[in-house]
Amino acid sequence: MDTGSSLLWVQSRPCQFPQCLNLSPRYDYTKSSTYTPLPCSSEYCNFDEQPKNIMCTNFVPCFYKTTYVQSVDSRGHLATEQLMFRTSDGGMSVIENVVIGCGRPKRKLEMEGQIMTGVFGLGFKTTSLARRLAKFSYCVGNVKDPNYGYNKLILGEEARTEGESTPLYLINDFYHVVLEGISVGETRLSIDPNAFQWNGEEETGVIIDSGSPATWLIKEFYDPILQQVQSLGDTFLTRIPKEKPYLVCYKGTIEQELEGFPTITFHFAGGAELVLDTKSSFFQEQPDEFCLAFLPSYAKTGIGDQTLIGLLAQQNYNVAYDLDGKKVFFQRIESTRLVIKLVHRDSIHSPYYNKNDNVTVRVKRAMESSVLRFTYLQNKVRRTLPDNDLQAEILPSTDSSVFFMNISIGQPPIPQFTVMDTGSSLLWIQCLPCKHCSKQFGPIFDPEKSSTYFSLSCNSQYCHYAPHGRCNFLNQCVYNQTYIHGRPSVGILAEEQLIFKTSDEGSAAIPNVIFGCSHENGNFKDHQISGVIGLGSRKLSLITQFDSKFSYCVGSIFDPYYGHNKLILGNGAFIEGDYTPLEVIDGQYYVTMEGISVGEKRLDIDSNTFRRNKWKKSGVMIDSGSATTWLVRDGFEALREEVQSLLGMWLTRYWYNSWALCYRGMINEDLIGFPVVTFHFAGGADLVLDTGSLFVQLEPYAFCMNVLPSESSGDNITNLSLIGMLAQQNYNIAYDISGKRMSFQRIDCQLLEE
Structure with a gap:
């Protein structure tokens, strides 16, 4: 283009x-x-x-x-x-x-x-x-994100000529505009506006262009903006010397180092503006290096004394050209944000809800499912098969899954009740004709009856990322999702419209979502699931189709009446609070835990205990499928001994199994005044666990600490720790995959803005 x-x-x-x-x-x-x-x-x-x-x-x-x-x-x-x-x-x-x-x-x-x-x-x-x-428009999202799939070109009358406009001049093969000035934050730079004017010579003026990511500025413009940026950046950033002196680069990432950096605004004739945030003013050159996205025109061959506004400056705008009206329009497109209601397995909104179940039944089921979930993750880490997105036979299952989502697929829409899983990346739904299908709630999706279904060919870029992808005789891309035991899930990779039930009881339709249309499914335990929504980080994940950002907020897990659990997809995900580095390994999310405190006391745990080591298959994973938290032996024993020293003086031990630390009593009566337990992460982020996040009421007369040793699952090979959902409740947990960071924000989920 x-x-x-x-x-x-x-x-x-x-x-x-x-x-x-x-x-x-x-x-x-x-x-x-x-x-x-x-x-x-x-x-x-x-x-x-x-x-x-x-x-x-x-x-x-x-x-x-x-x-x-x-x-x-x-x-x-x-x-x-x-x-x-x-x-x-x-x-x-x-x-x-x-x-x-x-x-x-x-x-x-x-x-x-x-x-x-x-x-x-x-x-x-x-x-x-x-x-x-006569008209066209384009809308470009994150230019540097290869996973962003919503860039669009619109030709003809359907082009959206909306927003602020500025005169458009058709000169010497290029589209020219009149730039009147530039601001950094509230500071208007001292630049002669005549410096940008076309003076009748071929290589002058301001061009708006689709072929260059960077913006190229004449010296009169480049020098003052460089001085302003350097005056702000050089005081708190580390400059990286470059062979080409006009490249201005700093150490770190845009997300972490430029938080709070002012916007840069281009002011055009007629009052139109392009407002550039840090991802439009800078670009991430290397994982630990970013550079200014403005370059001097004298350094580029062939543009002379022209200013050229590149695509980075235009991203997140719908830029529309009206050739007859000789105007160009800038309309800022707000960040994508989809808020989805999450349904706990034991919620009154779940089809699995049983009014005869008491809290004891729900807690025991959650603990048993956590064992299955952790065993699955240990198997996945131990086998180390990064290209296959391997899953165990216990997933998906209502007995080993914590949260579900109500979605509909196709046109006309067919309702589905699907598993939410941060441990896998493929989104798949049962489809007709179906072999070995689960007896799901509601009808099975029939792609032949949907007007929005589109199967992907073997030539599609996505077929390369499909699990065991291959071609069939119709040139369709066939995926084969293998499992540790039981039958695989086999089907066609396709695009389809998904309709999500939002947290405000409304719905949102998302077109062209990549998914697996599964015609042959694994031999799952409950035979009732209709599909899985993988929230892992791989190419086919729903997350990568939403700009690689998402967050979830979960309230009281064992309260069936709590209805404010949320999943937020896209740029509008709440990435606020304390930050910690996020590492993605084989599609799984790892964080660096540095220690544990009980009250004001920091436990004596070696700093290397939780460190990620690929040879020892160790590290700390954060997960949505396990209610229980699992710690390697040294971390678990240090926490258990401290809790025992506090509770053993006035409470009687209750035996549940050899690993669980349990006492007779009730959490809301016998643990009043018990200190909080804090998990400390790299970067200064903390998860603070009160008694409702650390203990579970196993029986009406007994409770247990909801932290278990990793070796209790029978795996003596891996040294994996896992932060479960009970420890995450009452927090908004945000994943910024491209920014390689995670944030923890303690909040009542009901207070999150819609």
Whole structure:
């Protein structure tokens, strides 16, 4: 996509590797029934590449040559052809008689190391499809996030010309705007507004462009903005020297180092503005290095004294071009935020709710399911199969799952009751025709009856990430989700509309969600689940389709009447409170726990006890599927001994099993005044556990500490610790995967803004 050129061209036969990308099949106009060559007498033929010794007639083809940066060009002949576009709702759109170039590049056309098969020119000259349709807009999210899948181009009258507008000037193949000034925070920089004006020369003025991520500024603009940024950044950031002196880079990550950094605003004629947050003003060059996204024009070949506004400055805006009205519109698109109601297995809103169950039954079921869950995770870590997203036979199951979500799939929508799981990444739903299907609540989804279902081919980029992905005879992408025991889950990778039940009792429809349409399912224990929503970090996860951010807030787990448990997906997830580094290993979430306190007393635990070590298969995992917390022996024994020393003086021990620390009594009566237990994490983040998060009422007359030693599951190979959901209750737990951090915010979930 290129707003700086007006021709749409594709490589076509004859065109040989390496100049052309070695695709199969390659476009061959001789085999297309909708292809029509254009003669040099055509109104579209305004190129200077016609043979000088041949008279231009209706029988002589129109030759073209278009040149790009670094002496790369494309040459060939013009034609009209039918184009088919894959639309954002999974359908197809056809446009007839589009002017195209049947091209044979002189050299490879590359962008960021990838060879292009053509260029979609969105300029304003007669050959441009944008000129024909008069309007277009694009909306780009996180430019640097390869998992972001919601970037859109809209052509024609459907383009959203909304928001603030500024005059648009069509000059020398480029779209020019009038930039009047720049602000950093509340400070308007001292810049002569005439410095940005086009003065009639080719290489002056301000261009708005789609081909460059960075923004390139003339010296009059670059110097004052650099000085302002350096005055703020150099005082508290560590500068990294670069071979190219105009690159301004610092040590760290944008999320952690630039919290509170002011926005940068571009002011345009007519009152329109582009407001740049830190992810639009800087880019993450390396995991521990970020750089200023403004560069001096003198350092870029071919743009002279022009200012060029790149895509990073435009991200999170809908930028609309009205060619007839000669205006460009900037409309900021608010962060994606989907708030979903979570349903606990024993909630009155769950189909599994049994009014005859008392708290003892619910607690024992949760403890038993936690054992199964932890065993599954230990098996997964021990086997170390990062490419297969391995799951144990106990997942998914209502007996080993804590939270569920009500969703609907397809059009018309079919309701589903699905498992929430941070330990896996694939979202899959049972589909007809179905082999070995569970007897789920409600009807099984039939993709043939849905107007929004779209199966993915083997050529799809997502098929590469499918578990054991392969092709079937219909060229569909088949996944095979293997399990430790029992049958696998096998089906077709597809896109479909999902409708989520939101926390305000409404609903939200999300199109084009990647999911597994499962036609053969594992031999699961309860035979009643309808699917799994994996919240892991891998490519196919729902999380990666929502900008790699999510949070959940859970109140009292064992209160069946509590109805404010929430999952929040997208950029609008509440990433607030205390932060700690987040490490993603084989799709699992790890944090670094540094110690434990009981009241004001810091327990004597070696700092290496909880440290992640891939050879010892150790570390601390944070999980949504286990109510219980599990600690390696040294950490568990230190906590148990301290709790025993406090309770053993006035309470009587109760034997439940050899691992559990239990006492006779009631939590809300006998533990009044018991000190809080604090889990300390790297970066200064804490999880503070009161008695309701540390203990469970096992019997009406006895309670137990809800922390168990990791070895009690029978696994003596791994040294895995796990923070369970009871320890996380009354916290908003936020995952910022791209920022590699997690936050803990203690809060009543009911108080979270909708």
